[in-house]
Amino acid sequence: MMTDKHVHILQVAEALFADKGFDGTSVRDIAGQAGVNLAMISYYFGSKEKLMAALVEYRSNYTRGLLEELNKDESLTPWDKIDRLIDLYVDKILNNYKFHCIMTTHLPTIQSGDIKAMITDIKAKNYEEVKKIIQEGQKKKVFRKVDIELSVGSVMGTITHTTLSKSLYCRLLNIDCNDDELYRKKMIPKIKTHLKQLLRAHLDIKNQE
Amino acid sequence: MMTDKHVHILQVAEALFADKGFDGTSVRDIAGQAGVNLAMISYYFGSKEKLMAALVEYRSNYTRGLLEELNKDESLTPWDKIDRLIDLYVDKILNNYKFHCIMTTHLPTIQSGDIKAMITDIKAKNYEEVKKIIQEGQKKKVFRKVDIELSVGSVMGTITHTTLSKSLYCRLLNIDCNDDELYRKKMIPKIKTHLKQLLRAHLDIKNQE
DNA sequence: TTAACTTAAACAAACGTTTAATTAAAGAAA
DNA sequence: TTTCTTTAATTAAACGTTTGTTTAAGTTAA
Numbered sequence: 001m002m003t004d005k006h007v008h009i010l011q012v013a014e015a016l017f018a019d020k021g022f023d024g025t026s027v028r029d030i031a032g033q034a035g036v037n038l039a040m041i042s043y044y045f046g047s048k049e050k051l052m053a054a055l056v057e058y059r060s061n062y063t064r065g066l067l068e069e070l071n072k073d074e075s076l077t078p079w080d081k082i083d084r085l086i087d088l089y090v091d092k093i094l095n096n097y098k099f100h101c102i103m104t105t106h107l108p109t110i111q112s113g114d115i116k117a118m119i120t121d122i123k124a125k126n127y128e129e130v131k132k133i134i135q136e137g138q139k140k141k142v143f144r145k146v147d148i149e150l151s152v153g154s155v156m157g158t159i160t161h162t163t164l165s166k167s168l169y170c171r172l173l174n175i176d177c178n179d180d181e182l183y184r185k186k187m188i189p190k191i192k193t194h195l196k197q198l199l200r201a202h203l204d205i206k207n208q209e
Numbered sequence: 210m211m212t213d214k215h216v217h218i219l220q221v222a223e224a225l226f227a228d229k230g231f232d233g234t235s236v237r238d239i240a241g242q243a244g245v246n247l248a249m250i251s252y253y254f255g256s257k258e259k260l261m262a263a264l265v266e267y268r269s270n271y272t273r274g275l276l277e278e279l280n281k282d283e284s285l286t287p288w289d290k291i292d293r294l295i296d297l298y299v300d301k302i303l304n305n306y307k308f309h310c311i312m313t314t315h316l317p318t319i320q321s322g323d324i325k326a327m328i329t330d331i332k333a334k335n336y337e338e339v340k341k342i343i344q345e346g347q348k349k350k351v352f353r354k355v356d357i358e359l360s361v362g363s364v365m366g367t368i369t370h371t372t373l374s375k376s377l378y379c380r381l382l383n384i385d386c387n388d389d390e391l392y393r394k395k396m397i398p399k400i401k402t403h404l405k406q407l408l409r410a411h412l413d414i415k416n417q418e
Numbered sequence: 419t420t421a422a423c424t425t426a427a428a429c430a431a432a433c434g435t436t437t438a439a440t441t442a443a444a445g446a447a448a
Numbered sequence: 449t450t451t452c453t454t455t456a457a458t459t460a461a462a463c464g465t466t467t468g469t470t471t472a473a474g475t476t477a478a
Contacts, residue, residue, distance in 0.1 A: 019318075020318055021230060021231070021232055021315070021318035022230075022232075022233075023230055023231075023232035023233040024231075024232040024318050026466075026467065026468080027467080027468060027469085028466085028467085028468090036424090037424060037425055037426085038425090038426090038468095038469095039424075039425070039426090039469085039470080039471090040423090040424070040425090041468090041469095042468080042469060042470075043423080043424085047468075047469080048468065048469090101317070104314070104373055105313070105314035105315070105317065105318075105373070106230070106314070106318070108310070108314065108373070109228075109229055109230030109233050109314075109315070111229070111233075116376065120376045120377055120380060123374060123377045124377060124380055124381070127377065127381070146403075146406065147399065147402070147403040147406075149378065149381050149382070150367065150371075150399065150400060150403040150404075151403070151407075153367050153370045153371060153374070153378075154363055154366070154367040154370075154403075154404075154407060156366075156370055156374075157363070157365075157366030157367040157368070157369055157370030157371075158359065158362050158363040158366040158367070159366070160366055160369070160370060160373070161362045161363075161365055161366030161369060162359075162362060162366075164313055164314070164317070164369070165332060165362070165365075167325065167329045168329055168332045168333060168336065169358065169362075171329060171333055172333070172336070172358050173358070190356065190359065191359060193356070194355075194356040194359040194360070194363075195359075195363075197355065197356075197411075198360075198363060198407070198411050201410040201411045201413075201416045202406075202407050202410045202411060204410075204416075207410045207413075207416060235432075235433065235434080236433080236434060236435085237432085237433080237434090245458090246458060246459055246460085247434095247435095247459090247460090248435085248436080248437090248458075248459070248460085249457085249458070249459090250434090250435095251434080251435060251436075252457080252458080256434080256435080257434065257435090
């Protein structure tokens with residue numbers, strides 16, 4: 001059972017893991033910052049690794065639902081779906097960038113194969129949903145032939161890059177690196193515009209060569 | 210002074226950091242795998258963090274030289290330069306992906322501000338070189354107006370994504386995840402083709418809307 | 419009264435670093 | 449070359465912390 005206290009601990013752990021990494025965060029850090037006794041973490045989750053697994057599961061159930069919903073909507077054109085897809089991912093990642101940092105950067109360092117397989121599963125399933133959108137566009141002769149795996153990779157990679165190289169973009173755009181709110185406010189529309197322009201050129205069947 | 214032994218330790222540390230992260234790798238691990246005494250790491254580099262700084266410097270001097278050389282070559286058209294740029298980065302990152310993993314994923318977890326600033330500096334300088342290429346193409350009316358920062362980000366992000374989500378791509382392409390050689394052999398041409406197609410559509414002034 | 423929750427304290431193991439003793443190498447004087 | 453001296457390189461052992469986890473006693477709520 002997941003009480004409010006469980007969730008609170010997960011949220012604190014999330015912020016710490018994102019900031020200092022899995023190994024760089026001690027169970028004492030988490031307990032201290034969450035205001036609970038040290039032993040509660042083991043009592044609640046079993047171990048530090050299982051806490052991580054619980055965090056991943058807690059955060060990952062949400063996205064797939066949104067993707068499946070988007071795919072089912074038959075009133076949308078393929079171009080509409082691409083635009084919504086970009087909006088969805090940019091918002092999701094930049095607004096939960098702490099969790100996203102963990103998923104992309106810190107999880108590979110975890111030695112537990114179980115958790116790694118779990119993540120790959122989640123990514124693969126989300127990828128399949130996006131693939132359907134592109135294939136539908138190709139079937140309707142709106143999109144041209146492209147490398148689907150890497151087209152998805154370019155979208156994900158671009159967004160990830162803006163979270164991983166945040167300090168670089170802050171410097172390029174003259175933003176104070178500690179002002180998260182401002183960074184999101186400036187970057188979210190910028191990334192959306194760029195990705196939509198990029199994919200419009202990339203997918204348009206009129207740009208066939 | 211950098212002896213062969215220094216370099217050997219750096220290479221061992223690089224592989225371990227890439228695999229298990231900075232905090233996840235102990236100085237004892239490094240010493241053991243490198244076949245040197247534990248105390249030698251402190252004796253040679255001063256501390257674990259300074260070893261990391263030495264590693265970054267050792268690996269980073271190379272790339273900028275290549276970029277500057279590419280930019281000076283006036284016999285190349287902007288499209289040629291884009292193609293060479295992609296070849297350069299894809300080869301560089303996939304062939305040194307261990308180091309690249311450290312740069313992108315593990316370094317943000319290091320608490321030392323000095324090293325972080327060092328990395329941001331390196332990235333910013335490399336970015337400036339790429340920016341010059343795109344601006345030259347725009348000046349010659351070959352490239353259209355695009356978001357330069359994020360266009361570079363899409364290239365870097367795509368390549369990074371293939372190293373960070375290696376296990377996902379292995380599954381999608383039915384490759385044994387442990388066979389690094391095969392992964393590189395299949396992915397390098399695949400990424401190059403995709404990125405060249407992507408940028409051709411993205412940058413071409415004829416696709417102006 | 420029973421079960422779930424919470425705690426302070428203790429556990430052994432692993433951590434990065436330092437110490438002090440020893441060996442190897444290099445240079446100068448014989 | 450040989451011997452002596454000085455510096456550098458290397459080592460095993462120990463340092464004091466911090467790590468994740470467990471224990472056993474205590475509290476709360478049903």
